[in-house]
Amino acid sequence: MKTVMINASPKKKGDVSGHLLQMQRIMLHGTVVKEKLRTQGDHDRILEQLRDADTVVFSMPLYVDGVPSHVLAFMENMEAFCKEHDLQLQLYVISNGGFIEGSQNRALMQVFENFCDRCKIGWGGGIGIGGGVMVNVMRILLVVYTGLFLLQLLTGNVQGGLMQYGEQLLVLLFFHLGIFWCMFRTGAAMRKKECAGVRFTRVLVPSLIFILMADLFFVLMSLFQGGLFRGWLKKK
Amino acid sequence: MKVILHDLPEKYTELLQKHCDTVIRADGKYAPCQGCFGCWTKHPAECYLRDSLHTVCRTLGRADELIIITRNCYGMYSPAVKNILDRSIGLSTPFSTYRGKQMHHTLRYGKHALLKVLAYGDMTAQEEKTFAYMAERNAVNFGYEASSFIPMKSLAELEEDVL
Ligand SMILES: Cc1cc2nc3c(=O)[nH]c(=O)nc-3n(C[C@H](O)[C@H](O)[C@H](O)COP(=O)(O)O)c2cc1C
Numbered sequence: 355m356k357t358v359m360i361n362a363s364p365k366k367k368g369d370v371s372g373h374l375l376q377m378q379r380i381m382l383h384g385t386v387v388k389e390k391l392r393t394q395g396d397h398d399r400i401l402e403q404l405r406d407a408d409t410v411v412f413s414m415p416l417y418v419d420g421v422p423s424h425v426l427a428f429m430e431n432m433e434a435f436c437k438e439h440d441l442q443l444q445l446y447v448i449s450n451g452g453f454i455e456g457s458q459n460r461a462l463m464q465v466f467e468n469f470c471d472r473c474k475i476g477w478g479g480g481i482g483i484g485g486g487v488m489v490n491v492m493r494i495l496l497v498v499y500t501g502l503f504l505l506q507l508l509t510g511n512v513q514g515g516l517m518q519y520g521e522q523l524l525v526l527l528f529f530h531l532g533i534f535w536c537m538f539r540t541g542a543a544m545r546k547k548e549c550a551g552v553r554f555t556r557v558l559v560p561s562l563i564f565i566l567m568a569d570l571f572f573v574l575m576s577l578f579q580g581g582l583f584r585g586w587l588k589k590k
Numbered sequence: 591m592k593v594i595l596h597d598l599p600e601k602y603t604e605l606l607q608k609h610c611d612t613v614i615r616a617d618g619k620y621a622p623c624q625g626c627f628g629c630w631t632k633h634p635a636e637c638y639l640r641d642s643l644h645t646v647c648r649t650l651g652r653a654d655e656l657i658i659i660t661r662n663c664y665g666m667y668s669p670a671v672k673n674i675l676d677r678s679i680g681l682s683t684p685f686s687t688y689r690g691k692q693m694h695h696t697l698r699y700g701k702h703a704l705l706k707v708l709a710y711g712d713m714t715a716q717e718e719k720t721f722a723y724m725a726e727r728n729a730v731n732f733g734y735e736a737s738s739f740i741p742m743k744s745l746a747e748l749e750e751d752v753l
Binding site for chain 2 (some may be wrong): 363417420427454466472586587589
């Protein structure tokens with residue numbers, strides 16, 4: 355069985371979509387080909403990979419409640435390709451939005467279901483994830499925590515370090531539980547080429563705390579970019 | 591200000607101009623959003639890509655009424671129209687708030703009155719439902735008080751619907 359996993363974030367690096375795809379990949383068997391969809395130049399290469407594929411998994415950011423425009427352009431080409439070559443694919447989607455509610459991905463999922471109808475390929479469903487940026491933040495935290503743990507090991511504080519690291523890992527695991535569960539269920543359906551249905555989940559942080567963290571995130575991002583509040587709220 | 595965003599052939603721009611203050615034609619001659627958030631944090635309400643959409647968010651931000659005329663694409667806007675919406679998030683700020691009981695961003699230019707989406711081209715019943723829902727969601731996201739979605743059987747209906 356051949357699965358093509360398409361990371362459709364337009365970012366060159368540091369994207370959440372690719373990271374989520376990596377997690378989902380652990381649950382798949384068979385040949386897995388990873389592709390990156392950023393520009394028109396990627397279309398032909400990816401379409402060629404689809405020719406003998408059984409399953410295709412898209413992972414993308416939610417843009418303005420829907421599919422990012424560069425992905426829509428690819429979908430139009432893919433529709434023609436599916437019809438021309440009579441492809442028998444099963445399609446799944448993982449989408450992640452910046453807002454905390456996973457259900458904000460609902461319209462995007464409907465668009466992909468409509469797309470599958472047009473292409474006459476199988477709609478496998480997928481996962482709509484809220485709080486995507488936090489997934490990235492947690493990825494960074496994991497690296498930081500691991501670094502600190504190694505430092506403590508070097509300084510001989512094995513027991514204390516282990517306890518602290520264990521606690522930190524548990525907290526990170528808790529925040530991911532919804533995502534892991536959905537990936538586990540969707541992965542099982544992917545292996546059988548069945549429809550998984552659509553699931554919505556989120557990073558398990560209360561909304562109000564998430565909003566404060568999102569504000570802090572953009573303040574820090576601005577600082578890293580060399581300044582703060584350069585007319586953030588001004589009518590330009 | 592009334593703004594019309596459309597992906598029809600160029601000849602329609604002149605006709606539509608008579609019914610609004612600004613017409614934006616989605617001709618597809620611009621790059622898609624790169625997802626950098628620079629239009630929020632680094633150079634607010636401005637995209638780092640110096641093409642025709644460099645400051646398009648300011649025009650959409652100032653619209654009291656926005657009419658979008660688009661080809662249907664699986665229950666969504668055409669890629670050329672969606673590209674403009676994606677490149678317009680600078681009309682909001684990086685700060686978060688609650689709108690319609692869900693998380694959204696605060697609006698740089700305040701609330702708008704009406705979002706009207708007119709879609710043409712072959713459309714299944716399911717796509718029609720999806721598009722109506724999408725337009726509703728976009729209206730909340732971009733801060734419109736009211737919204738409507740009109741599937742057009744043919745472009746002959748255009749003048750009647752836009753007026
Ligand atoms: C142009 C643009 C539009 C966006 N619109 C939404 C949206 O409507 N709802 C949402 O929850 N997140 C929205 N986001 C946030 C992204 O979905 C979020 O940052 C995501 O984690 C990015 O994923 P990536 O790193 O894989 O590209 C938008 C981001 C951009 C750049």
